[in-house]
Amino acid sequence: MSRLIRIQIDDSAMPPATAEMEQERKVAVFDLLEDNSFSLPGREGQATPDGPFALDLCIREGRLVFDLSSDANEKVAEFHLSLGPFRQVVKDYFQICQSYFDAVKKLPPAQIEAIDMARRGIHNEGARTLQDRLEGKADLDIDTARRLFTLICALIPQA
Numbered sequence: 001m002s003r004l005i006r007i008q009i010d011d012s013a014m015p016p017a018t019a020e021m022e023q024e025r026k027v028a029v030f031d032l033l034e035d036n037s038f039s040l041p042g043r044e045g046q047a048t049p050d051g052p053f054a055l056d057l058c059i060r061e062g063r064l065v066f067d068l069s070s071d072a073n074e075k076v077a078e079f080h081l082s083l084g085p086f087r088q089v090v091k092d093y094f095q096i097c098q099s100y101f102d103a104v105k106k107l108p109p110a111q112i113e114a115i116d117m118a119r120r121g122i123h124n125e126g127a128r129t130l131q132d133r134l135e136g137k138a139d140l141d142i143d144t145a146r147r148l149f150t151l152i153c154a155l156i157p158q159a
Helices: 019-032 084-106 109-133 142-153
Strands: 003-010 054-060 063-070 075-084
Touching: 003 019, 003 109, 003 142, 019 075, 019 109, 019 142, 084 109, 084 142, 109 142
Parallel strands: 003 054
Antiparallel strands: 054 063, 063 075
């Protein structure tokens, strides 16, 4: 049961999400709960914590926080990640998403497809950044990382 079974996002300190981002967040949570691979390695001689896990995701004191608990609501782990490595890729992702949403309204399918390919590329870059930042703390596949990156984007303030 190396998987996430509940996801709570604390975005109370953020301005309201756009309709498009709210929809992406809902799809990401739904897809994550349907299919994900998330496990915690044993650390410092301790046994590997058993899943499934519940995830509370938030920004606290300027850091991205993964707060994990067991199905029985017992705390299992908490990771605090610097937002620095995510800022540029999130900024690029928001810009390309805006271009994509604008393109859907007025551009021909070939141009929309080209923008969408760029959007997926940036999304993959964000997912790989997340996998790198969680190395040694959590193991997750690329699809799980992609969906979590979408949720992280909903938490990082845009200038």
